[in-house]
Amino acid sequence: MNSALVSVITPIFNSRKFLKETFRSLKEQTIGFANIEWIAADDYSNDGSYEYLIQISKRHKNIKVLRTQQNSGGASTPRNLALNQVTAPFVMFLDSDDTFEPDAIRLLLDIMTQTNVGLANGAFCYSNRQKKVAEQRYTGRKEGYYQIFDDIDSWFPISHPIFTKMFRTKVIKKKSLSFNPSLRIGEDSLFLFQYMQYIERAYHINKIICSYRYRSNSTSHSINREYFNDLFYAISEINNSLHDSHAYVFYDKFVEVTAYSNMVLLCNTPDITIDEGNEIIEQWFPILRYTYKHGYQAKDPISAILLEAVKKNNLASTKFYFREIKKLVNQNNDKLNEIYSSRTWKLLATIRRLLSL
Structure with a gap:
C-alpha cells in the first residue's frame, strides 16, 4: 500500500546535467523523502536522463519512472502520463531543471491538511549559475486566504505558475483534468484555470517554494x-x-x-x-x-x-x-x-x- 502524502510530477527531456540537483532537492525535503512519490516522466530523452532515472529508481521504491513512446515536443504529454499514475492525495509539479526549497512540500502540505482550501500557493525565485537568487516573486503579496473569484484582482497576479502550488488529487481525477498536448505555450495556464473552476478558496504564503532556473537559451525564452x-x-x-x-x-x-x-x-x-x-x-x-x-x-x-x-x-x-x-x-x-x-x-x-x- 502506498503511503506517500504528496506526488511530485516532473516532465523530463534531455535534462541529465540538472537531474542530480533536482533529485537532491526532493531527497532533502523536511517532510521526509519516504513521504513523497516522485513520478519522473521522460519525454524520450537521448542524453542519458532516462538511464539515470532508472538507476536511482532501483534504490528508491517511491520513484516511478515513465517514458513516452516518442518525443512529444512539450511538457503536456509526459505530465499527463504521470497524472495517470498519481496515488497520493496531493500533487505538485517540478520541472527537471528546477529545485524545491527544503521546507517547500511541508509548508504547502500543512496548509492543505489543516484547511479546506483547494489550492496552496507560495513564492519562487529565479536562479542561475552566477547567483542562487536573482529575483524573488510574490513574496510581498497578502498572505492568507483568497476567495478565488471574489478576490480576482488580488489573486490573479499570484495565480501563476504551477510549480509553486499544491493541488488536491481528487479534484483532478474527479474532473478528469489534464494538460492540452496541442499547446506549446500556456498549457499550464489552461490547466490552472480549469482546476480553479472547481475550488472556492486558495491560501498563499510568502515563502519561497521553488527555485526556477533561468536559461536564456532555453526554448521557453526563445521569442520569435x-x-x-x-x-x-x-x-x-x-x-x-x-x-x-x-x-x-x-x-x-x-x-x-x-x-x-x-x-x-x-x-x-x-x-x-x-x-x-x-x-x-x-x-x-x-x-x-x-x-x-x-x-x-x-x-x-x-x-x-x-x-x-x-x-x-x-x-x-x-x-x-x-x-x-x-x-x-x-x-x-x-x-x-x-x-x-x-x-x-x-x-x-x-x-x-x-x-x-
Missing part, C-alpha cells in the same frame, strides 16, 4: 514569430475551453495581462521585423480591443502609447505607433551593440566579472 503564433493559439484554446462563467473572469484577466505585455515584448524583440510585427498586431487586434473594453490600464510607457491607438479603434493607427516605437527600440539596440563590440568594453570584461562575484 513562432512564439507569438503559439501564444495566440493558446489564448484561443483557453477561450474555447473555459465555458464556465467564473472561469471567464480569469480569462478576462489572462487576456489583459498577456495581450499587452506581449505587445511590449513585440516592440523589444530584435528578431521580429516591423512587417512581421504588423502582421502579428493585425492578428491580435481583436484581443487588444477586447481588453480595452474591459478597462485594462497600461502601466508602462510603451503599453500606454499602444493603448491610446487601440482606444481609437483603428488598426492603422496601432500599426503606425508600433512602427515608430520599433524604430526607436532598434536605434537604441544598435547603439548598445556598438558599445558591446567596442575595444574598451572588451578590455573591461575582467573587471565586470570581478565586480559580479
Whole structure:
C-alpha cells in the first residue's frame, strides 16, 4: 500500500546535467523523502536522463519512472502520463531543471491538511549559475486566504505558475483534468484555470517554494514569430475551453495581462521585423480591443502609447505607433551593440566579472 502524502510530477527531456540537483532537492525535503512519490516522466530523452532515472529508481521504491513512446515536443504529454499514475492525495509539479526549497512540500502540505482550501500557493525565485537568487516573486503579496473569484484582482497576479502550488488529487481525477498536448505555450495556464473552476478558496504564503532556473537559451525564452503564433493559439484554446462563467473572469484577466505585455515584448524583440510585427498586431487586434473594453490600464510607457491607438479603434493607427516605437527600440539596440563590440568594453570584461562575484 502506498503511503506517500504528496506526488511530485516532473516532465523530463534531455535534462541529465540538472537531474542530480533536482533529485537532491526532493531527497532533502523536511517532510521526509519516504513521504513523497516522485513520478519522473521522460519525454524520450537521448542524453542519458532516462538511464539515470532508472538507476536511482532501483534504490528508491517511491520513484516511478515513465517514458513516452516518442518525443512529444512539450511538457503536456509526459505530465499527463504521470497524472495517470498519481496515488497520493496531493500533487505538485517540478520541472527537471528546477529545485524545491527544503521546507517547500511541508509548508504547502500543512496548509492543505489543516484547511479546506483547494489550492496552496507560495513564492519562487529565479536562479542561475552566477547567483542562487536573482529575483524573488510574490513574496510581498497578502498572505492568507483568497476567495478565488471574489478576490480576482488580488489573486490573479499570484495565480501563476504551477510549480509553486499544491493541488488536491481528487479534484483532478474527479474532473478528469489534464494538460492540452496541442499547446506549446500556456498549457499550464489552461490547466490552472480549469482546476480553479472547481475550488472556492486558495491560501498563499510568502515563502519561497521553488527555485526556477533561468536559461536564456532555453526554448521557453526563445521569442520569435513562432512564439507569438503559439501564444495566440493558446489564448484561443483557453477561450474555447473555459465555458464556465467564473472561469471567464480569469480569462478576462489572462487576456489583459498577456495581450499587452506581449505587445511590449513585440516592440523589444530584435528578431521580429516591423512587417512581421504588423502582421502579428493585425492578428491580435481583436484581443487588444477586447481588453480595452474591459478597462485594462497600461502601466508602462510603451503599453500606454499602444493603448491610446487601440482606444481609437483603428488598426492603422496601432500599426503606425508600433512602427515608430520599433524604430526607436532598434536605434537604441544598435547603439548598445556598438558599445558591446567596442575595444574598451572588451578590455573591461575582467573587471565586470570581478565586480559580479
